[in-house]
Structures are given as C-alpha cells and as structure tokens.
Amino acid sequence: MKLRAITVDDEDLARQILREYLEKTGDVEIVAECANGFEAVKAVGEHRPDLLFLDIQMPKLDGFEVLELIDPPVAVIFVTAYDQYALKAFDAAAVDYLLKPFSSERLGKAVERARALLSEPHPRALQAAELAAAARPPGQALERVVVKDGTKVHIIPIAKLDYVEAQDDYIALHSEKKSYLKQQTISSVEEQLDPSRFARVHRSYIVNLERIARIEPYTKDSRVAVLQDGTQLAVSRSGYARLKELLGDNV
Amino acid sequence: MHPIFRNTSSMTAYLALWIVLAGMLAALIRVPSDLGWSQALSVSVPMCLFYAFVCLTPWYLCRAFPLGSPRVARLLINQLGAAILACALWIGLARLLAFAMDLGPGLNPAVPQLIVVGFLFYLMSVALHYALLAVEASREAALQTRDAELRALKSQINPHFLFNCLNSISALTSTDPVRARDMCVRLSDFLRNTLGLGERESIPWREELDLARTYLEVEQIRFGSRLNVEMQMDEACSECQVPPLVLQPLIENAIKHGIATMVEGGTVRLQGHVENGNLAIRVENSFDPEAPSPRRHGLGLRNVRNRLATRFGDAARLNLAAADNRYSAEMIFPCHRANPPVTK
Numbered sequence: 001m002k003l004r005a006i007t008v009d010d011e012d013l014a015r016q017i018l019r020e021y022l023e024k025t026g027d028v029e030i031v032a033e034c035a036n037g038f039e040a041v042k043a044v045g046e047h048r049p050d051l052l053f054l055d056i057q058m059p060k061l062d063g064f065e066v067l068e069l070i071d072p073p074v075a076v077i078f079v080t081a082y083d084q085y086a087l088k089a090f091d092a093a094a095v096d097y098l099l100k101p102f103s104s105e106r107l108g109k110a111v112e113r114a115r116a117l118l119s120e121p122h123p124r125a126l127q128a129a130e131l132a133a134a135a136r137p138p139g140q141a142l143e144r145v146v147v148k149d150g151t152k153v154h155i156i157p158i159a160k161l162d163y164v165e166a167q168d169d170y171i172a173l174h175s176e177k178k179s180y181l182k183q184q185t186i187s188s189v190e191e192q193l194d195p196s197r198f199a200r201v202h203r204s205y206i207v208n209l210e211r212i213a214r215i216e217p218y219t220k221d222s223r224v225a226v227l228q229d230g231t232q233l234a235v236s237r238s239g240y241a242r243l244k245e246l247l248g249d250n251v
Numbered sequence: 252m253h254p255i256f257r258n259t260s261s262m263t264a265y266l267a268l269w270i271v272l273a274g275m276l277a278a279l280i281r282v283p284s285d286l287g288w289s290q291a292l293s294v295s296v297p298m299c300l301f302y303a304f305v306c307l308t309p310w311y312l313c314r315a316f317p318l319g320s321p322r323v324a325r326l327l328i329n330q331l332g333a334a335i336l337a338c339a340l341w342i343g344l345a346r347l348l349a350f351a352m353d354l355g356p357g358l359n360p361a362v363p364q365l366i367v368v369g370f371l372f373y374l375m376s377v378a379l380h381y382a383l384l385a386v387e388a389s390r391e392a393a394l395q396t397r398d399a400e401l402r403a404l405k406s407q408i409n410p411h412f413l414f415n416c417l418n419s420i421s422a423l424t425s426t427d428p429v430r431a432r433d434m435c436v437r438l439s440d441f442l443r444n445t446l447g448l449g450e451r452e453s454i455p456w457r458e459e460l461d462l463a464r465t466y467l468e469v470e471q472i473r474f475g476s477r478l479n480v481e482m483q484m485d486e487a488c489s490e491c492q493v494p495p496l497v498l499q500p501l502i503e504n505a506i507k508h509g510i511a512t513m514v515e516g517g518t519v520r521l522q523g524h525v526e527n528g529n530l531a532i533r534v535e536n537s538f539d540p541e542a543p544s545p546r547r548h549g550l551g552l553r554n555v556r557n558r559l560a561t562r563f564g565d566a567a568r569l570n571l572a573a574a575d576n577r578y579s580a581e582m583i584f585p586c587h588r589a590n591p592p593v594t595k
Contacts, residue, residue, distance in 0.1 A: 010511070011415065012475050017422035036514045057411070059514045059539060081414035100418035155541060 003115060005051035006032045008040040008066065009079065010058045014100065018053055018079070021104040028111055037061025041153055044070040051114050053098075056080045061153070065146045068184070069153060075114040141194035145173055147180040154180055158197070162211050163233060164189055166204040177229070199246055201225055201239035209246060253310050254383065266303060273299035276368065283360040294348045294358065301344055302369070305337050306376035313380040334373045341369035396561045408445060409503060412470075419473050434472045441465045448495035453562075455589070456523070456530065457489040463502050467519065470506055477516025478506070485524040491586035493530070494558045500551030501534040501580045509536035509578060530586040535579040552580070559584055 005028050007018045015033050022028045028051065032043040037060045044052065044066075052074050056063035067076065078097040095117055096110040145156045156175045165172040165179075166186040173180045190200050200206050211227045215235065218224045223235040225243075235243065255265050276299060277291035284291075312333055316326040345365055349358040416438050423431035444462050448454055464482075471478050505519045517537030524531055552569070559567035559582060567584035 010514075011419070011473060013419040013422040013473065014415075016426065017418065020422070020425060038514075057511065059512045059542070081418065082410040100414050101421035 003028045003051050003111065003118070004031045004047065004049045005029065005053060006034065006040065006043050006047060006049045007053040008034045008037070008058070008063070009053075009055040010035050011055075014055065014079070017101075018107075021107045022111075024104060025108055025111065037063070037066045038153060040066045041069045041148065042151065044074065045151065049074060050118055051111070052076050053079050061146060061155075068146055068182075069148045073118075075118055077110050077114060141197075142192045145182075145189075147173060147182045149180060156180070158194070161198075162208055162227060162229070163231070164198075164206040174231075196246070199239070199242050201233060201235045201243060203236065205233045205235075205239075207233060212243075212247075215240070215243065253307050254387070255307060266300075269299045269303040270296070272372075279364055279368065280358070280361045283364065284357055286354065286357050286361075290352070290354060290357070293352060294345060294354075297348060298341065298344055302337075302341055302372060305340065306373060308337075309333070309373075309377045309380040310383075313377065313384055317384070318381055330377055334370055334377070337373045338366060338369040342366060392561070395557075408442065409507075411507075412503070415473060416469055423472075430472065434469060437465055437469050437472075441469060445496065445499075451495055453492040454495045455489060456491045456493050459493055459495065459498050460484065460488075460523075462496075463498050463521070466499070466502060470510075474506075474510060474516060477513070478510050479516065479518040481518055481520045483520075483522045487525040488523045488530055488532075488586070490588045491525065491530045492589050493584075494562050497555055497558060497582070498532065498534070500555050501582070504551050504580070505534050505536035505578070508542075509538040512539040512542040513537055525586050528586055529583050531581065531583045533579060533581040535577055537576055538573070538578045540573070540576060555582065 005022065007015050007022075007030060009015045009018070012035075015035075019030060019033070022030060031047045031049055032039075034040040034043050035058075037058050040052075040054070041061065043049075052070075054063045054066060054076055056078065057080075061069070063078065063080075075095045077095050079100065079102075080097065081100045095114045098106060098110055141158075143158055145158070145161060147154050147156065156173060160175045162174045162176075164186060165174065167181070169183060169185075170181050171184050171186050171189055173182060186200075186204065186206065190198075190206055193206065197210070198206050198208055207225060207227070211229075213226050213228045215223050215225055218234070221237060223240055224232045225235050226232055255261050273292070273296045276295040277288065280286060280291040280295060281288070286294075309330075312329060316322070316329055318326075320326065342362065342365060345358060345362070349355075416434065420431050420434050420438070423434065441462065444458075444465065448458070448462065467478075467480050471480065502519070502521075510517050510519065518535075520533075520535040522533045522535070552571070556569050559569060563584045568582065570579075570581045570583075572579050572581075
C-alpha cells in the first residue's frame with residue numbers, strides 16, 4: 001500500500017529534493033506540498049495523510065506549532081538543518097528526523113520506520129500536542145499559544161491570555177472575553193508557560209498573574225481569585241501558597 | 252583582593268622592598284638624632300612593616316575615586332585626608348616604639364623628617380596604585396576586545412545557513428547542475444572570505460560589502476523570489492575602515508528574523524553614505540510582527556554593538572527601530588580612511 005505524505009518546507013528547493021527522492025522510492029505518494037505552517041494545518045485536515053515531512057523554522061507557524069494543531073494519528077518525520085536541542089526530543093518522540101542535506105537511502109530508512117509504526121495494530125498514538133511539548137527546547141517558555149477553531153487557526157500572544165481552564169481532555173484558553181478549546185492536558189500547558197507570569201492556582205486553573213485584581217476568602221479553607229474583568233476562579237490551598245510566593249504577602 | 256596578594260612572589264618582593272626602605276629610614280633617623288644603628292633599626296623595621304600594609308589601602312580608595320572623574324575636589328580631599336591619617340598612625344607608632352624601648356627624647360629630633368617621609372611614602376603609593384589600575388584597565392579592555400572578536404568569529408558561520416545551503420545544492424544537482432555549481436562557488440567565496448577577514452584588524456568597507464553581497468546572492472538561490480535585495484551605497488563609503496564582519500550579523504538578522512518569517516518574502520534594503528565624517532549604514536527589512544520574537548535575536552546585535560564600542564567608544568551608535576512591518580538597524584561610526592599605500 002502506498003503511503004500518503006505531505007511535505008512542509010518554506011524553501012522551494014527543500015521540497016523539490018523530497019519530491020525527487022520520494023518519487024524514486026515509488027511507494028510514497030505526495031498528496032500536498034506546503035510552504036508554511038498554515039497551509040500545512042489545512043492540508044493535513046483535508047488529506048488526512050499517513051506521513052508528514054515537517055520543517056521546523058517556517059513563517060507564520062513553526063513546525064512545533066503545526067504539530068499542536070493537527071489531529072493524530074500521523075507519523076511525523078522532522079526535516080531540519082540544525083537544531084541541537086530538538087534532536088534529543090526527536091529521538092524520544094518523533095518517528096524520525098532527517099538532517100539536511102540527507103541521502104535518499106537515509107530518507108528510505110525513515111519511511112520504513114514510519115511504515116512499520118503505522119502497520120502496528122494500535123499505532124503508538126502520536127499525540128501531536130504532547131510530542132510538540134516534548135520537542136520544544138527546554139527552558140524556553142511559550143510566547144504564544146496556537147489553537148485551531150474549525151479550519152481557522154488562532155494565535156494568542158501570551159500577554160493576552162487571561163487564564164486556562166481544564167475541561168476533561170481539553171483545555172479552554174480564555175483571552176479577550178473569548179475562549180478557545182484545545183486538546184491538551186493542563187499539566188503540559190503549565191510546563192510550557194513562564195512560571196513567573198502564570199500560576200497553577202487550582203487543579204483546573206492556570207491564571208495570568210497580571211490579571212488578578214484581588215484574592216477573597218471563600219470558605220474556611222479556600223479562596224477565590226477575582227480577575228480584573230470580574231471572573232472568579234477557585235484557588236486551592238496549595239495554589240494560594242504558590243500565589244503568595246510569587247506575589248508576596250500582599251495577596 | 253589586592254593584586255599584590257594574588258601570588259606569593261609579588262608579596263615577597265613587596266615586603267623585601269620595605270625591608271630595604273627600613274634600612275634607609277634607619278639611616279635617616281640617625282642623621283639628626285644620636286641613636287645607634289640597632290636602636291634606629293628597631294624603630295624603623297616595625298614602622299616600615301606596619302606601613303607596608305597601610306600603603307596597600309589606597310587600592311580601595313583609588314578604585315572608588317578614579318582619575319578623570321569629574322569630582323576632583325572630593326578625590327583630593329579623600330586622598331589627602333587618608334594621607335594625613337596614615338601619617339598620623341605612622342608617627343604615633345614611632346612614638347609608641349620610642350616609649351616602649353625607653354629611648355626617652357632620643358627620637359624627637361627625627362620626627363619632622365619622619366612626618367615628611369611618611370607623607371611621601373603614602374602619596375607615592377597612591378600614585379603607584381593609580382598606575383596599577385590603569386594597567387589593569389587596559390589589560391581588561393584588551394581581553395574584552397579579544398573576547399568580542401572571538402565571539403564574532405564563532406557566530407559568523409551560522410550552521411543553519413550552511414546546512415540549508417548544502418541542502419539547496421543537493422537539490423539543484425539533479426535539476427539544475429549549473430546553478431548548483433554556481434551556488435557552490437559563491438558559498439565557497441563567502442566561507443573563504445569570512446575565515447580570512449576575521450584575522451584582520453580592520454578592512455575597507457567595500458570588502459565588507461562584497462561579503463554581504465556574496466551572502467545575499469547565496470540566500471537568493473535558497474529563497475528564490477521571496478528574497479528581494481535593494482542597494483543604495485555611496486561611493487564615498489568604500490574606503491572607510493571598519494571592523495571586519497560588522498555588517499554580517501545585521502544582514503543575517505534581516506534574513507532570519509525578517510524574510511524567513513514572511514510567507515511572501517520581502518525586501519532587504521541596504522543603504523550607506525558618509526556624513527560629517529561618519530559612515531552611516533542602514534539595513535532595512537520586512538518582517539512579520541506576529542512572529543514570536545526569537546531569544547537569540549540579541550546575540551548578533553550585541554556583538555555588533557560591543558565591537559563598535561571597543562573600536563570607536565561613544566562615537567559609534569547602533570539604532571534599532573520597528574514600524575509598519577519594517578525593521579531597521581542603523582549603525583553610525585567615524586569613517587577613518589587608511590593612509591594611502593606608500594608607492595615605491
């Protein structure tokens with residue numbers, strides 16, 4: 001069976017060599033070629049490919065952000081020039097990675113690995129968002145969050161993110177009076193956010209510290225955080241301790 | 252920590268010097284007084300050993316009041332005050348020793364000389380400390396310059412650029428061998444020039460510009476129609492002497508954080524002219540204001556800023572501005588022209 005693949009790279013020549021190699025192997029069909037992250041997200045939604053060749057540095061959305069926005073399962077092969085941090089994470093999380101420039105033999109191996117993985121009865125469900133979180137260079141907090149709403153992609157700069165709310169397997173990102181659902185766990189988004197600007201105040205809430213207007217007592221043991229727009233969020237005991245540490249005793 | 256204490260040999264030499272001075276001081280004491288050698292030495296040796304430590308203290312005062320600072324009066328008052336205090340301690344010790352050794356009034360005739368010597372010793376130590384600080388400062392500056400240059404050398408060949416180029420060449424070999432070869436040649440030119448330039452102290456602007464041009468040509472093969480280059484360069488700039496690779500980081504930033512962030516690509520505009528003896532170079536590029544600001548952005552710019560500062564001091568400026576999807580970096584620094592080569 002022919003594998004269906006999408007190639008994503010902003011450089012024309014980089015897509016060209018992938019096309020040339022893949023045509024030669026004959027068992028992979030390219031269903032779409034994309035020059036940026038937006039196109040990639042759209043194309044993956046439309047074509048549901050088996051295989052995604054993904055560059056990291058691209059305009060609009062980078063490779064990691066694309067991963068966050070597509071639905072599994074798809075076997076991802078990173079194609080990148082040089083990314084010393086990411087390489088380690090690829091080892092653990094992606095099907096394979098190709099370092100530019102690469103040979104057609106090396107590409108063949110990557111395709112084989114993907115094929116083997118996809119033919120497993122229960123393909124190691126490639127949770128794209130979690131993969132992206134693992135692949136991000138450590139110690140680098142997110143500057144923006146990307147989220148898909150139908151076919152539209154929203155980019156939320158961190159400064160405009162008010163709070164994050166856990167909803168079963170999803171998180172709701174609240175920004176400028178709107179909320180966006182995204183399939184990700186609250187713990188993994190907590191890890192990505194800058195701990196000096198965001199605090200997990202409750203099992204279900206992460207809040208932007210700049211939005212907090214005041215903290216009020218609620219019951220004997222618990223409190224609520226009142227945001228500038230009046231929203232009230234439950235604050236657990238450990239959450240309150242964390243807030244005190246971050247904001248000082250005047251909370 | 253005082254530099255004298257940094258190694259034992261300098262400390263030994265310093266103390267030995269004071270022992271010699273103690274001998275001379277004893278001789279001086281004997282001139283107006285009728286003390287014997289052993290009596291004079293038993294006064295002068297402890298005094299000089301004590302003063303050896305007192306004369307290290309200007310290190311702190313000299314650092315607190317560097318020469319050339321605008322507060323001259325405060326500097327003088329503090330140093331003189333310290334000198335008087337040191338001298339008072341010195342005479343106090345002399346008196347104490349004379350009393351302890353039961354010399355009676357025997358030392359008294361030498362006191363005026365002792366005052367003068369104590370005062371002079373201290374002031375000499377102040378002067379020496381200022382000299383020492385100047386030497387340290389210049390050594391530090393030389394180190395910083397070397398450091399900046401080294402970092403420049405390290406950052407100049409961007410691995411991303413290199414591997415992406417090789418990938419483009421790899422792609423072109425089957426479809427367009429002529430362009431593949433062309434790119435090989437240009438990339439080699441760029442690498443060779445970069446490696447060679449780093450060793451030189453300064454280079455004429457035209458060489459720096461050539462390097463940037465080669466780089467942009469290579470990138471144009473990579474980015475195709477996405478990269479558009481415009482150049483407006485005054486002929487007068489050509490012979491200005493500049494630190495090598497001072498333009499390169501700005502051009503690389505324009506590509507990496509500018510053109511590469513745009514789906515449709517954009518224009519890199521390079522302008523230069525000489526005005527009032529200053530070379531003014533401006534690099535302008537389109538960029539996507541929504542792209543996340545990269546962390547490493549600062550490295551190249553800091554490098555340029557450091558190198559301009561070590562070379563030209565306050566006379567150099569680097570102005571950055573972002574407006575309306577256009578980012579611009581402008582550097583202005585004195586245009587020194589090299590002396591015309593001597594014709595034989």
